Amino acid sequence: MRWRRVGWLFVLPALAVYAVFVLRPLALTAQYSLYRWDGVGPSTWVGLANYREVLTDPDLYGAIGHALVLVVFFTGLPVPLGLLAAAVIRRTATRPVRAVLLLPQAVPLVAAGIAWSLLLSSTGAVNRLLDVVGLGGAARAWFGDSSTALAAVGVVGAWVLLGLCTTLLLVGAERIDPALYEAARLDGAGPWAEFRAVTLPGVRRELWVCVAVTAIAALASFDIVYVTTRGGPGDATSVPGFEVFSLAFAQREVGLASALAVVLVVPALAAVAPALRWSR
């Protein structure tokens, strides 16, 4: 029993940091969500009224719909592609190839957003490329067109997260005992069978971590949207994370913003809990 207490002593510094920077803001958000407050002046207790307002706001459902579309891009693209990249890199690639594939993870999100805004602008590289291959008719300002803006945001997110997934899955793949591959080859397995029977089960845990992290990134997305479209054109790329921001900082409705943030924890947990469970 005494040893257990000593153990707590060791954990204490980390716990203190966690309490101040994670638990306290979390608890404050939950507290603010019960008040009407402009962030500066006096506040008024309103109980659950903010939650009622947030849950009955039709704009919110549009934003949640956009976030779900982003899950398809943020998770659906980088996880399979990352898996493919990891499998190929493990077998063949040299250092420079690895470095290039890991690059998206090293670029700050905001910088990536700005770079992609230039690439996807009306006179950007993407449209020039389309022009060269005779598809100039499809050229457009990708972030400025309401029919393509959300997909453009999704592509940027997928590109950024591809680096993360490749890194994680590569680490997982390299941890696999080489003897397993040898055994598989002796049993006559080709690259596909090897991938299915050895690599895939070997990186199962990393795979689910990837799914969890990318799904959260989509559901909580804010920075890419802020840098590229600010939720526009119209409301075409509004996402819940951006709604929280504009409620708190543009409308100065800190209570409503906090209530929405608390509400958003629910789908995030729902997406993450099973993924984390399967990653054990």
Add this chain to the structure above:
Amino acid sequence: MSGPRRCGAVVGTALAAALLVGCAAPGGDRASGAGTSAAVTSEPDCGSGPVVLRARFETGFPLAKALTDEFTRQHPDVTWEVREEQYAVLTQNAPRLLADDPPDLVRLPQVSDLAADGLLRDLDGYAAWFGWDDWPAAHLRQLRVGPGGRPRGTGPLYAMGFSTSVTGVFYNKDLAARIGFREPSTLAEWDDALARAKGAGITPLAGFNSGAAAGLAFPLQSLMAAHGSPSAIDAWTFQQPGARIDTPANTEAVRHLRRWLDAGYFDADLNATDYARMLDRFTSGRALFMVDGDWESATLDRLMPGRVGFFLVPPVRAGEPRAAMTGPPTFGIPAGAAHPDCAAYFLNWAVTDRAARELTVRVGGALPLGPPDAHVPPVEPGSVTATTLTAAALVAANGTGMDFMANATRAILSESWTPRLQELAAGEGEPDDLLRKVQADYADQVDR
């Protein structure tokens, strides 16, 4: 760790978090000084010892910084700690900045909420002492705030400015010559010029509409004032009781703008074009007209000397007075400022000192505020700055200036004008619905 123990740990951390938070309601009391006007009984100045004034200004508008440099040159005891930030950042952080770490002078968005929260100093005492009250009342009207933050336009003075800006239409004289353009006396004549430019393969209008800046609001409000009246728009912007934006005249203006959009008068990537890119397109000769303000006059004179003209948006019927968005870029003194007297002295110096007024014209390209008989610095004849100065004076004389309608409430620009005007540019929604939706958001925000 076994189940119950883990549960204990979770409960323990939750309790610890609750303790860290405490149970007090968030926020402070409303500052008690709000709304009370302290009479100034002795000359407000900067004292005799060294003073460091802290200021927050807007990036991209070099006038304020230039004025502080000149002030220090004339008053070596006063030095400045200036930080420049993007307007959107200033807007979003203003309440917290003023509450937690108030500088002495700060560039602000519209001030009603900040004044209502008691975060700004009431400047009426200084206005009386320095004689700002003797200027044409219209100059500072937008900076007056009624009790509780509304309506604006009356009540104590909560901010000041160095200059009064005016908006209108800049045009490229080279491109204008190609279509034989003469400055229009009616809106129909301007429409005709736009059509001729389009026919000649020239982009008629440089515009911007991306981000959260509602760039189309500039042309739209100009059209609204032409079809309707600037005072009716101001009533709405100032939150006067019963004022509405979805009037028949304003709706006609939205339809007018929609016709321009449908005719392809703006570049197709309008919704992905930001302010800087619009300016670049105009200054590189890729568009004939640009609806903008005189804060760009000095830049245009530098980049395209002698090649830019300017006119106020013409009225529907020839001879009627022309309206424009006017107003001083807003500077306030926080309630918690360390050196309010020195900041007020600086504000007064900036509009009365000869060198300061010359800077305002040369760097800012705008008409300096100040007493009616104050020195008006000379400008290069034929420059666009000369034209915008004349236009600003004309609008002031006619009393047809109005505030920017995006200043109506703190969120109306980013939450309503921006998305609705982007939809209009994308050809989505009906023009008649646009103002109805903005009005609904406005009512919602004003009622809260």
